[in-house]
Amino acid sequence: MSVRVSLGDRSYDIHIENGALDRAGELLAPYAARGRFIVVTDRNIVPNQLYRLETSLTTAGIASAVEVLPPGEATKSWKMLEKLTDALLNYGVERNDTIVALGGGVIGDLVGFAASILKRGCRFVQVPTTLLSQVDSSVGGKTAINSKAGKNLIGAFYQPSHVLIDPTTLDSLPPREVRAGYAEVIKYGLIDDAPFFQWCEANGGKLLAGDPDARTHAITASVAAKARIVGEDERETSGRRALLNLGHTFGHALEAETGFSDRLLHGEAVAAGMALAFRFSTAQGLCTAEEAARVTAHIAAAGLPATLHAAGIDASGAKLVSHMLHDKKMEGGRLPFLLARGIGQTFLEKNVDLSAVAAFLDSDRG
Incomplete structure (x- = not known):
């Protein structure tokens, strides 16, 4: 196809x-x-x-x-x-x-x-x-x-x-590599397609076990979603394509903390980053705790890190935020974040207080 x-x-x-x-x-x-x-x-x-x-x-x-x-x-x-x-x-x-x-x-x-x-x-x-x-x-x-x-x-x-x-x-591929890739599959459901996230909850285990139909469906649905978004906003000028960065601002900070090494694969960092983004959204009063818990549970069930501890991160919130300051998405000293009002309801927020992010990470780590 x-x-x-x-x-x-x-x-x-x-x-x-x-x-x-x-x-x-x-x-x-x-x-x-x-x-x-x-x-x-x-x-x-x-x-x-x-x-x-x-x-x-x-x-x-x-x-x-x-x-x-x-x-x-x-x-x-x-x-x-x-x-x-x-x-x-x-x-x-x-x-x-x-x-x-x-x-x-x-x-x-x-x-x-x-x-x-x-x-x-x-x-x-x-x-x-x-x-x-x-x-x-x-x-x-x-x-x-x-x-x-x-x-x-x-x-x-x-x-x-x-x-x-x-x-x-x-x-x-080693199973760990497949799991890391699956994080990006989950992402498309969390961005703007709640029914696809439901499909992941029901069929993610089959995909990870090697079921060819589940793999083909997930790949096709994922690239169709990305093709649609890229066609609307190729260079992230309107903010639409930025939705594809869900979990990446947190995730890149985790990768930087581990030296961009095999200690934490990119997909694993994104998985933890998406769970953090949903829990931070809950802390900001945007997303229900139940929705965030559902995201965390599915990521963990897929064998991916859903917490800082599971990702092997013991750094302070301030140190993780310091990594974020090098993010290429910085604009005028402000760093846009992908937050969520619920599963399938991700949006770009440009006025996030980084001190609040650091405090949240310290609390989430503890």
């Missing part, structure tokens, strides 16, 4: 199909300028997915060069961006060539940013292999690397030409 991201002359399709990676040569042939692709992936992807892609390309008569990078969040760095762009130039990349990002969110973010700056813009295709990247980061054109000051602070809005999603790539 296919979902369209409608952005005028930069519109593109998201193709979702079990086994699509084994048909990638056929499905991506229209983007094979000069009859070749340049594939960028990481070492964790090589054993299970790279062979499938290369075999498919060879069968379709498409040549490919491959650049393999280290796995992990540390790859989203100036150092690796320089390494990748130098490698792509050594391959003789031209602007009408297609760079294929095969991997999770780290590879997609890095490759997309490299494509946006190389020769002032090269074509790229996303082939996401993790649940998190399939339902979120591969769609919408946000590309970035991290800096010492924080996460995703250096980047560009740069849309892919196509997104190819094969849910069977999830079969080789």
